[in-house]
Amino acid sequence: MFDYLPYIREWNFPHIWCSGCGDGIVLKALIRATDGLGIHRDEAVMVSGIGCSSRTPGYVDVNTLHTTHGRALAFATGVKHASPNLNVIVVTGDGDATAIGGNHYIHAARRNIDITVLLYNNYIYGMTGGQVSPTTRKGDRASTAPFGSIEPPFNISGLAKAAGASFVARGDVYNVKKLEKLIKLAIQKKGFSLLEILSPCPTAWGRRNKMGHPVQLMEWLRDSTVSMEKWEKMTDEEREGKIRTGVLHDVARPEFTDEYAKLVKRLKAEK
Amino acid sequence: MPVKISDKIRMMTGNEACAEGAIAAGCLFFGGYPITPSSEIAEYLSRRFPIIGGKFIQMEDEIGAMGSVIGAALTGMKAMTATSGPGFSLKQENIGYASMAEVPCVIIDVQRGGPSTGMPTLPAQMDVQQARWGTHGDRGVIALTASSAQETFEQTIHAFNLAERYMTPVVLLIDEITGHTTEKVTLPDYDSIERVDRKRPTEPPETYLPYKYTDDCIPTLAPFGTGYRYNVTGLCHNETGFPTNDPKEIERLILRLTEKIVKNRHEIINCKRTMLDDAEIAIFAYGSVARSARQAVLQLREEGIKAGLLEPTVLWPFPSEIVLKIAEQVDSFLVAEMNLGQMAREVELASKCKASIHRLNRVDGSPISPPQIVGKIKEVV
Numbered sequence: 095m096f097d098y099l100p101y102i103r104e105w106n107f108p109h110i111w112c113s114g115c116g117d118g119i120v121l122k123a124l125i126r127a128t129d130g131l132g133i134h135r136d137e138a139v140m141v142s143g144i145g146c147s148s149r150t151p152g153y154v155d156v157n158t159l160h161t162t163h164g165r166a167l168a169f170a171t172g173v174k175h176a177s178p179n180l181n182v183i184v185v186t187g188d189g190d191a192t193a194i195g196g197n198h199y200i201h202a203a204r205r206n207i208d209i210t211v212l213l214y215n216n217y218i219y220g221m222t223g224g225q226v227s228p229t230t231r232k233g234d235r236a237s238t239a240p241f242g243s244i245e246p247p248f249n250i251s252g253l254a255k256a257a258g259a260s261f262v263a264r265g266d267v268y269n270v271k272k273l274e275k276l277i278k279l280a281i282q283k284k285g286f287s288l289l290e291i292l293s294p295c296p297t298a299w300g301r302r303n304k305m306g307h308p309v310q311l312m313e314w315l316r317d318s319t320v321s322m323e324k325w326e327k328m329t330d331e332e333r334e335g336k337i338r339t340g341v342l343h344d345v346a347r348p349e350f351t352d353e354y355a356k357l358v359k360r361l362k363a364e365k
Numbered sequence: 366m367p368v369k370i371s372d373k374i375r376m377m378t379g380n381e382a383c384a385e386g387a388i389a390a391g392c393l394f395f396g397g398y399p400i401t402p403s404s405e406i407a408e409y410l411s412r413r414f415p416i417i418g419g420k421f422i423q424m425e426d427e428i429g430a431m432g433s434v435i436g437a438a439l440t441g442m443k444a445m446t447a448t449s450g451p452g453f454s455l456k457q458e459n460i461g462y463a464s465m466a467e468v469p470c471v472i473i474d475v476q477r478g479g480p481s482t483g484m485p486t487l488p489a490q491m492d493v494q495q496a497r498w499g500t501h502g503d504r505g506v507i508a509l510t511a512s513s514a515q516e517t518f519e520q521t522i523h524a525f526n527l528a529e530r531y532m533t534p535v536v537l538l539i540d541e542i543t544g545h546t547t548e549k550v551t552l553p554d555y556d557s558i559e560r561v562d563r564k565r566p567t568e569p570p571e572t573y574l575p576y577k578y579t580d581d582c583i584p585t586l587a588p589f590g591t592g593y594r595y596n597v598t599g600l601c602h603n604e605t606g607f608p609t610n611d612p613k614e615i616e617r618l619i620l621r622l623t624e625k626i627v628k629n630r631h632e633i634i635n636c637k638r639t640m641l642d643d644a645e646i647a648i649f650a651y652g653s654v655a656r657s658a659r660q661a662v663l664q665l666r667e668e669g670i671k672a673g674l675l676e677p678t679v680l681w682p683f684p685s686e687i688v689l690k691i692a693e694q695v696d697s698f699l700v701a702e703m704n705l706g707q708m709a710r711e712v713e714l715a716s717k718c719k720a721s722i723h724r725l726n727r728v729d730g731s732p733i734s735p736p737q738i739v740g741k742i743k744e745v746v
Binding site for chain 1 (some may be wrong): 393394396415416418420422424425426428429430431432433434435436437438439440442444458459462589590591592594595596597598599600607608
C-alpha cells in the first residue's frame with residue numbers, strides 16, 4: 095500500500111472537490127509519480143491559477159503558489175527563470191489556461207521553458223457553477239449556454255504543440271496507471287511539457303448533459319479513450335467520437351533557461 | 366546609453382538612472398513588456414543583466430510581466446518591472462496579489478497622459494491615485510516619486526529597500542519628462558550603498574509560520590527552495606498561509622495589510638522643504654513639476670512674495686500631518702500638478718480648512734513652467 099501521508103498536508107483535508115470529481119485521482123497519481131521520480135520536496139514548486147484544479151497544490155507538501163486567474167504560467171516563468179534548479183509544476187484548468195490565460199499558455203510553449211503543465215480538462219467552469227468553457231463541446235449545455243453551446247471547442251493539446259511545446263500528452267482519470275506514467279514522462283522531459291488530463295466535471299457539466307453520475311462519466315472515459323497504438327490502426331469512421339490518449343508529441347527543442355545560460359556564457363567569453 | 370564624464374559622473378536619462386539604480390540596489394530580475402515612455406529601462410537591463418548575473422525576460426504582456434516578477438521575488442531575488450499608464454492599469458490585479466501575499470517587488474511607472482492610450486510620448490501625473498486605489502480591496506500602499514535623473518537613481522534604490530523592509534510592492538512614479546531628460550548623475554560608491562534585505566526565518570521549518578503575527582506586522586517569507594515549504598495565495602489566509610473563512614482571521618489580515626504601512630508611516634514619509642519656515646503661501650508639487658516650483662519660489666522671493674515649496678518624495682502614505690502643520694502656518698496652498706487635481710484632494714482633506722487651497726492643473730501634455738506658477742500665485746495672493 096502506497097503511503098501518501100508524507101506528501102500531503104493532512105490538516106487541509108477534507109478537500110474542496112465534489113464527490114465523484116476526478117481531481118483527487120490526479121492528486122494521487124501526481125504524488126505517486128513524483129515519489130517514483132525521487133523529486134525532493136524542497137526543490138519542487140507547484141504553481142496554480144484559479145479554479146477547481148488550481149486547488150491541488152494546497153494539498154501537496156512542497157513549495158506552493160496559488161496565483162491569480164490565468165496567470166500561473168507567468169508566475170511560474172518568473173520562478174523558473176530566477177531559479178532554474180527548481181522543479182516547477184503548474185496545475186491549471188481548461189478555462190484558467192486556455193481562456194483567460196491563453197496568452198501565457200502559447201508563449202510559455204513557444205519559449206519552451208522547462209515547466210510541466212498538468213491541465214485538468216473538466217469541460218466547464220466548475221468552481222463558478224458550470225459556465226461554458228473553451229473546451230465545452232458544441233451542443234453541450236452550460237449555465238451560460240442553456241440552449242447548448244454554439245461554439246466549437248479548443249483542441250488544447252494541439253494548441254500547445256503548434257505553439258512549440260516539446261512534449262504534449264493526454265491522459266484521463268479512468269486510466270489511472272497510464273496517467274501516472276504520463277505525469278512521470280511530462281516531468282522528466284526538459285522543456286515545456288503539457289499533459290492534458292480529462293477529468294470531466296459530474297456536478298456542473300455531466301449533470302446538465304445526461305452524464306450526471308460519476309460512474310457514467312468513468313464509463314464514458316473508458317469507452318471513448320483509445321491509445322495511440324489503437325488510434326493509428328483505426329479508420330476515420332472508427333475514430334468518430336473517440337479521444338486519443340498517450341504521448342501525442344515528443345521532440346527535442348532548445349529550452350529557455352538553457353538558452354539564457356548559453357547567452358551568459360557567450361558574453362563572458364567575449365568579454 | 367549614458368555618457369561617462371568621469372569615474373563617478375554620468376550623463377544619463379531618468380530611465381537609464383532608474384535601471385542603474387536597480388542594479389545598485391541589488392535587483393537581479395526584470396520582467397517587462399515594451400511601453401512608451403518606459404521601454405529604455407527594459408532595454409538597459411536587457412544589456413546589463415546577462416553580464417552581471419541577473420535575469421531579464423520580456424514577457425508576452427503586461428499582466429504576465431507582473432506575474433513573472435512576483436514569481437522571481439518568491440525565490441528570494443529582488444525583482445522589478447517598468448511600465449506606463451495603460452500597462453500600470455493591466456498590472457493592477459497582480460499588484461494587489463503582491464500586496465495580499467506580501468511579496469516585495471518594485472514597479473516603475475513612467476507616467477504619460479490618459480485615459481486609455483492617451484499621450485504616449487507626453488508627460489502627465491495622472492496615475493497618482495491609480496497607485497493608491499488601482500487594485501480592488503483595502504491595503505496599505507507605498508508610492509514614491511522623483512523629479513530628476515539623480516533622484517530617480519536614489520529613489521529606485523529606496524523603493525527596493527522599502528519593498529524588502531515592509532514586504533510589499535512599491536511603486537515609483539516618475540513622468541515622461543524625468544524619464545527622457547538627459548542630465549548629470551553622480552553615482553555613489555556601490556559598496557557604500559545601504560541595502561535592505563527581507564527578514565529570513567531563524568526557526569526550523571517545523572515551527573515556521575510564514576505570516577506569523579508579530580509586533581511590526583511584517584511577515585517572514587523564506588525563499589522557495591530553502592527548505593521552508595509553505596503556501597502562498599491571493600485568498601484571505603491565516604498565519605500558515607492557507608486559505609481561511611474565519612471572520613476573525615480575515616479581519617486580522619486585512620487590517621494588518623494597512624496597519625503595517627500606517628503604523629510605520631513616519632519612517633516612510635519624506636518631504637523636501639524649500640523656504641517654508643516663514644512662508645505665507647506654500648506650493649505643493651512633486652515629480653518634474655517640483656523643479657518648476659523651486660524656480661518659481663526663488664523668483665517670487667525676489668519679488669518679495671513669501672512663497673515656499675513642500676515637495677513630497679513619498680506620495681503614499683500621504684504626508685497628512687506635515688500638510689496640516691503647514692496649513693496652520695500659511696494663508697494658502699497652491700497644488701500644481703499635471704492632472705486635474707488628484708493630489709489637491711488629499712491636500713484639501715489633510716489641511717482641514719486651515720488654509721485655502723488653490724489648484725494649478727495642466728492636462729495638455731505640456732510641462733508646468735515656472736512663470737505659470739509665478740503667475741498663478743500672484744493671481745491668488
